[in-house]
Amino acid sequence: MNPLSFHAPVLLIAIPLLGAFAVPLIGRLGAHLRRIFTGLIALLTTACAGLVAATVFSAGTPITYVLGGRLTLPSGMNFPIRIILEVDGMSTFMVILTALILVTAVFYSFSYWRRRSGGTMYDSLLFLLGAGIFGMELTGDMFNFFVFLEITSIAACGLIGFRVWQGRSQEAAFKTMALYTLSGLFVLLAIGLLYGKYDGLNIAYLAAHIGSGLVDRIALGLLLVALAMKAGVVPMHMWAPDAYGEAPAPISAVLVANSQASLYGLFRVLFTLYGLAISVTTLGWIMIVLALLTIFIGVTMALIQSDIKRLIAYGAVSQIGYMLLGVGVGLATSAGQPDYGLVAMQGGIFHMINDAACVGLLFLAAGVIIRAAGTRNLNMMGGLAHDMRWTAMFFMIGALALAGIPPFNGFASKLMIYESTFRYSPILAVIAILGSILLLAVFLKVFQAAFLGPRTISPIERPSRLMLASMGVLALVVIAFGLFPGFFVHTIVGPAAKALWLGRDAYIGAVMGG
């Protein structure tokens, strides 16, 4: 393995972290130079994500990276104490998702934040958030997972409340910070309990020894609820519309990737850390019930919103339900491992990247709409398609994809979820399809209210080419993933699903040997 590929996992955290701390220094040399540096860091981070993906997919097994000195892994190490990054198919999938959203958000922000003050701090916090998300996805250590979780919480709340002149932003940031802190404390308590029982923090080590005693169950409950809350699962979702709605538009897109990193943490805990230690059927059904609540309440709340960003935020909440549903059915069937269980897992995981691209695109388009209309209230908009055809087209692509209309990407992942969950229990598929129909109605309302009808307002501010290009990239991803789903399921989704469903022994073996 060449040195660059070998060090790629740690570089993926180090480069955005370096960017976060160097941006304030570079910013002193001028805004233009800062933007060049920021773009360079974003592209380097994306290249590193590509390198990690190429390395892991070509190896076919989880790769490990030890910080603080070389240890003989996987064999010859019985008690791992060093900081370890462990990257398998699922981590790699998440890395690709995060890099895609981060790079588009950075380039969109160039224009979006150009005339506003505080661009240096904005870029710094954005890279800090990116570094935290990558850290959560790559770490093989529970305590480091908590540290990265806290980094994402601090950076995310800083960005949600970044527009200090808006009282609503401050309120949303405060509420999110309070709940993120509560969630972080419960995660820390769970990790403390596991450390007290097993004298270890390494995920592979803990997974190899985990049992089903009282302490294990308390730790599982704490981790499950805390990570579900950070992912925006109903009924612990109430911070999400506040945070997504009040954050600057590109930050709302990155917050979706942040929520999905918490969902990844939840899946890692359930599949890799606990495996079959505690009844997977019960745990799977807990996820399925939460998923159905999330789909239905998320989408019905979206229907009555008149604030475009809160509406998209509730739509984003409902989509978390589809991911939970697919993976929940996968978990519930993981003991027997029927073929449709793996398809359900693939559908749920595939929907994560599809949702990130669609919701990301919708939030970026909402940023343009709000700037053009000078309001977030859908009742005050109309006829924007006359002057903003590209934005209207991008919004339509994102909305149709999220509602699961073919041939866009959301349809492919949702079809996998519908048909595989139908084989497990038909009522699950019925509720999931009903949720999609309602979501189509939700976005029909937005499109009709904002873009259609006579020209009632003339745009105050039009999108720059860079903003259109950023939306264009996400729109292309939406179309490409929809037209060639087989390719993406085979290359990135399949290995991710297998890593969770079948790869527990390989994950443990990469660190513990044997």
Added chain:
Amino acid sequence: MNTIDTGYGIWNSIVWTLLFLGILSIGFWIRSLGRKDYKAGTGQTKVFLSGNEEPDPKGLHVRGDHLYWGMIAGFSGYYERIRRWHTGILSDYAAWFIGILSIIFIILGLIR
């Protein structure tokens, strides 16, 4: 490359797209068979509203909240309840969190 296993069958996006484009083309072909001898800009192409004058289109645009008012009014009982849950008060958010944690603890305590 464009076919996936859906757990119950398969999905091929290219076949669907070609079929969709084919049907769309047939639709446009049928449209092209229509009469072309109308006079644009005359009464033949004006909107006909039972003989009434066409109102100013700016006043006709259905605003966001009006699109589904009937449906939302029909489900008012459901909406009153879930709106009550979304208080916007931080301590209520935390209460939901603690409530769900309690339920999960009970379930995890009961299962083997």
